[in-house]
Amino acid sequence: MKPKILILGAGYAGILAANRLAKQTKDAEIQIVSESTEFKERIRFHEFASKGFDKTVKIKDLLRTGINFLQAKVKQISPYENSIEIENSSQCLRYDYLVVALGSSQIHQIHNEENSIQSSESVSEFIKKYNQKEIQKLCIIGGGLTGIEMASEWKYFHPNTSVSIIDKNELGSTFSKKGKTYLRTYLLKNGIQVFDKTKIHMISEKEITLEDKNKLTFDCIINCSGFKSSNLAKEAGFATNAQNQIYVDPYLRSLTFQNVFVAGDSAYLENSILRMGCVTALPMGAYIADQIAKRIRGKKVSPFSFQFVGRCVSLGRKEGLIQLTYGNDKPKEWILTGKWGAVIKELVNRFTIFSLLMEKLLPFRFYFWPKGNPIQQKEIVLPKTMFIGT
Numbered sequence: 001m002k003p004k005i006l007i008l009g010a011g012y013a014g015i016l017a018a019n020r021l022a023k024q025t026k027d028a029e030i031q032i033v034s035e036s037t038e039f040k041e042r043i044r045f046h047e048f049a050s051k052g053f054d055k056t057v058k059i060k061d062l063l064r065t066g067i068n069f070l071q072a073k074v075k076q077i078s079p080y081e082n083s084i085e086i087e088n089s090s091q092c093l094r095y096d097y098l099v100v101a102l103g104s105s106q107i108h109q110i111h112n113e114e115n116s117i118q119s120s121e122s123v124s125e126f127i128k129k130y131n132q133k134e135i136q137k138l139c140i141i142g143g144g145l146t147g148i149e150m151a152s153e154w155k156y157f158h159p160n161t162s163v164s165i166i167d168k169n170e171l172g173s174t175f176s177k178k179g180k181t182y183l184r185t186y187l188l189k190n191g192i193q194v195f196d197k198t199k200i201h202m203i204s205e206k207e208i209t210l211e212d213k214n215k216l217t218f219d220c221i222i223n224c225s226g227f228k229s230s231n232l233a234k235e236a237g238f239a240t241n242a243q244n245q246i247y248v249d250p251y252l253r254s255l256t257f258q259n260v261f262v263a264g265d266s267a268y269l270e271n272s273i274l275r276m277g278c279v280t281a282l283p284m285g286a287y288i289a290d291q292i293a294k295r296i297r298g299k300k301v302s303p304f305s306f307q308f309v310g311r312c313v314s315l316g317r318k319e320g321l322i323q324l325t326y327g328n329d330k331p332k333e334w335i336l337t338g339k340w341g342a343v344i345k346e347l348v349n350r351f352t353i354f355s356l357l358m359e360k361l362l363p364f365r366f367y368f369w370p371k372g373n374p375i376q377q378k379e380i381v382l383p384k385t386m387f388i389g390t
Contacts, residue, residue, distance in 0.1 A: 002027050002028055002029050003025070003027075003028045003029070003096040003097065003296055004028070004029045004031070004094060004095045004096045004097070005021060005025070005028050005029065005030045005031070005095065005096065005097045005098075005099070005292060006031050006032075006033070006084060006093055006094075006095035006097070006098050006099070007030070007031070007032040007033070007098075007099040007101060008033050008074055008077075008084070008098070008099065008100050008101060008102055009032075009033075009034060009100070009101035009102040009103055009264070009266075010032050010033075010034035010036075010039065010059045010069075011039075011040075011042065011101060011103050011264060011281065012042070012264065012278050012281040012282050012285065012352060012356070013101040013263035013264035013281040013282065013284055013285030013288075014032055014034070014099065014101035014263070014264075014285065015032070015039065015059070015062050015063065015285075015356050016282055016285035016286055016289070016355065016356055016359055016367060017099055017101065017263060017285040017286070017288050017289045018030055018032045018063060018064075018067050018289075019062075019063065019064050019067070019289075019356065019359035019360045020285070020286055020289035020290065020293075020359055020365060020367070021289040021292060021293060022064040022066055022067050023064070023359075023363065023364070023365065024289065024290070024293035024365075025292070025293050025296055028296060029068070030066070030067050030068065031067070031068040031069075031070060031093065032059075032063070032067060032068070032069055032070070033070045033071075033072055033074060033084070033086075033093070034059055034069070034070075034071060034072075035071070035072070035073045036059070036071070036120065037058060037059055037060070037071050038056045038057065038058060038059065038120075039056070039057045039058070039059050039062055039356075040056070040120035040123075041349070041352070041353065042103070042120075042278065043278050043349055043352065044349065045117045045118075045120070045123050046117060046146065046149045046150040046153045046154075046314075047153055048117075048123050048127070049117045049123050049126055049127065049150065049153075049154075049222070050132070050150075050153040050154045050156070050157045050158070051132075051157050052127060052132070053123075053124075053127065057353070062356050062357065062360060063360060064359075064360050070086075070093075072086045072087065072089065072091075073086070073087040073088075074086065074087070074102075074232060075087040076232070076235070076236065077098075077100075077232050077233065077235075077236040077238075078236065079098070079236055079237065079238070079254075079256075079257040079260060080237075081094075082094055082095055082096065082098070082259070083095070084098075095259075096259065097259055097260075097261065097292050097295075098257075098259065098260045098261070099260075099261045099262075099263060099288055099292075100233060100246060100254075100260060100261070100262045100263070100266050100267075101262075101263040101264050101266060101281070101285065102229065102230045102232065102265075102266050103119075103229070103230075103264055103265050103266065104118070104119075104227035104228055104229045104230075104243075104265035104266070104276060105118045105119040105121075105122065105227065105228060105230075113203075113205075113221060114141070114221040114222065114223045115129070115130075115220065115221060115222050115223070116222065116223050116224075117146070117150060117222060117224065118146070118223075118224070118227055126222070130220060132157075132158065133158075134219070135158070135161060135219045135220045136161050136162060136219055137161065137162045137164075137216075137217055137218045137219045137220070138151075138154055138158075138161060138162070138163045138164070138218070138219065138220050138222065139163075139164045139166065139208060139216060139218040139220070139221050139222075140163070140164065140165045140166070140221075140222050140224055141166050141167075141200070141221060141222070141223045141224065141225050142165075142166075142167055142223065142224035142225035142226065143165045143166070143167030143169065143171045143172075143194070143196055144167075144224065144225075144226075145311070145313055146224040147165055147167065147224035147225075148165070148171075148172070148183065148187070148313060148315075149313060149314050149315075150222060150224055151163050151164075151165050151187065151192050152186070152187070152190065152192065152314070152315040152316045152319075153314070153316060153317075155190050155191065155192055155316065156316030156317050156318075159191075162191075162193075163191070163192045163193070164192070164193040164194075164195065164216055164218075165187070165192065165193070165194050165195065165196070166195045166196075166198055166200060166208070166210070166216075167195070167196045167197075167198070167225075168196075168197065168198065168199050169196065169197065170196050170197055171183060171184055171187075171194055171196040172184070174311070174329075174331065175311075175321075175323050175331055175335075176323060176331040176332060176333045176334075176335065177333065178333055178334075178335050179321060179323045179331060179335050182321055182335060182337055183313075183321060186315055186319065186321075190316070195210060195214075195216075198210050198211060198212065199211040201213070203221070206218060206219070208221075226243075227243065227265060227276055228243045228244055229243055229244040229245050229246075229265055229266050230244060230266070231244050233246045233266070237256065238254055238256050238257065238260075239254070239255050239256045240268075241268050243268075245265070245266060245267060245268035246260075246262045246266055246267060246268060247268055247269075247270065248261075248262050248267045248268065248269050249269075250269065250303035250304055251291060251301060251303055251304065252267060252269075252284060252287065252288055252291070252304050261288040261291070261292065263281060263284040263285045263288050264276075264280070264281035264284055264285065265277075265281065267284060269304075273306075273307075273308065273327075273328050273329050274306070275329070278352060279308070279311070280306065282352065282355060282367060282369065283304075283306050283367075283369035284304070286365075286367045286369065287304050290365075305371040305372060306369060306370070306371060306372070307327030307328070307370050307371065307372030308325045308326070308327055308328070308329040308370070309324070309325065309327075309370050310322055310323055310324045310325050311323050311325060311329075312341075312344060312345040312348050313341075313345065314342060314345045314346075315341075315342070316342075317342070318339065318342055319337070319338055319339065319341060319342050320337070320338075320340075320341030320342035320343075320344065320345040320346075321335060321336075321337050321341050322335060322336040322337075322340075322341050322344050322345070323335050324336075327370075327372045355367045
C-alpha cells in the first residue's frame with residue numbers, strides 16, 4: 001500500500017518539502033493543503049504594503065506533476081487517528097506521515113486600530129483599508145528586522161511622510177556594534193525616528209503616550225512586534241510553547257507524535273539556535289523531505305544539521321545591510337552595506353523562488369544549505385501519555 005504524506009501549508013517549507021519528496025518517493029501519495037491558491041513571498045510583505053501587491057505566483061505552478069494540491073482550511077488535526085478535518089466539508093484526509101508547515105502570523109494585538117504585515121491576509125487588509133498616499137504619520141511598533149524593513153521601505157516610496165519606530169529593546173540588538181551604528185545612522189539620516197528601549201504607556205485615538213510621557217500622533221499603526229503560530233497543533237494535543245510552536249526533536253519530529261514532522265515557524269527545538277524565518281524554513285523543509293524518503297526506504301536517518309552565515313536587511317530599494325555571523329547566529333564585526341548590501345539582499349530573495357522552481361523542474365535534489373552541527377538540545381521531560389510511536 002502506498003504511504004500517504006500530507007503537508008499542511010504551502011509556504012517556503014511546504015512547497016520545497018513536497019517537490020523534494022516527489023522526486024524521491026515515486027510510490028507515495030503526496031498531498032499539500034493551503035487556504036490560498038497563490039504563493040505569497042513573505043520576505044516581501046513590507047514591499048507589498050508600501051507600494052501595493054506585486055505579481056503573484058500560483059501554488060500549482062510551483063509544484064511537480066503528481067502532487068495533489070487542495071485549497072482548503074484545516075479545521076482540526078486528529079493525530080491519534082492520523083487524520084485531518086477540513087472546514088466546511090465532510091472530507092477527512094488520512095496520512096501515514098504528516099508535515100506541519102503552517103507558518104505564523106501576528107503575535108498579539110496592542111490596539112484595535114493597529115495593522116499588521118505578518119501574514120498575506122493582514123497585508124491584503126492593510127492595502128484595502130488605506131489609501132497609502134493619505135497616510136502622513138506612520139508608526140511602527142517593533143524594531144526587529146520586519147519593523148526596520150517596513151520603516152525604510154515606506155520612507156523610500158513615501159519620502160514626505162513621518163515614520164517612527166518604537167521598540168522596548170535596543171534597535172538592532174542582534175547585530176554587531178558596526179551593524180547597530182549603521183542601522184541607526186541610516187534611519188536617522190532618512191528621517192525615521194527611533195524610540196528604542198522605550199515602552200508604550202497608552203494608545204488612544206491617533207496618539208501614543210510613551211513611558212517617558214512623550215507623545216506621538218499617528219494616522220496609521222503597524223505592529224511588527226512578533227509572530228505566533230496557528231493554535232491547531234495545541235488544540236490537537238501536541239506539546240507546544242507559548243507561541244504555539246510544536247516541540248520537535250533533533251530529527252524535526254513532534255515530541256508527542258513521532259510520525260509528524262514540523263518545519264519553519266511552526267517548529268521549536270528547545271535550546272537550539274533555530275529561529276523563525278525563511279532562512280530556516282527552506283532547510284527544514286528540504287531536510288524533512290529527505291528524512292521521510294529515507295524512512296520509507298528503510299534507511300538510516302541523521303539529525304538536522306544547520307548553521308547560519310549571516311542576516312540580510314533591505315533598507316529601501318537602494319541600500320541594504322549584510323551582517324556576517326558565526327554558525328550559531330552570533331554577529332561578527334564584519335558588515336557589507338549600501339548598494340552592494342541591497343544587491344545581495346535582492347539576490348537572496350530571488351534565490352528562494354528560484355530554489356522552489358529548480359526543485360520542481362530538475363530530476364535531482366537542488367537546494368542545499370550550510371551544514372554544521374551547532375544545534376544542541378537538552379532533554380525535555382513530557383508526560384508519558386503524550387507519546388505515541390509509529
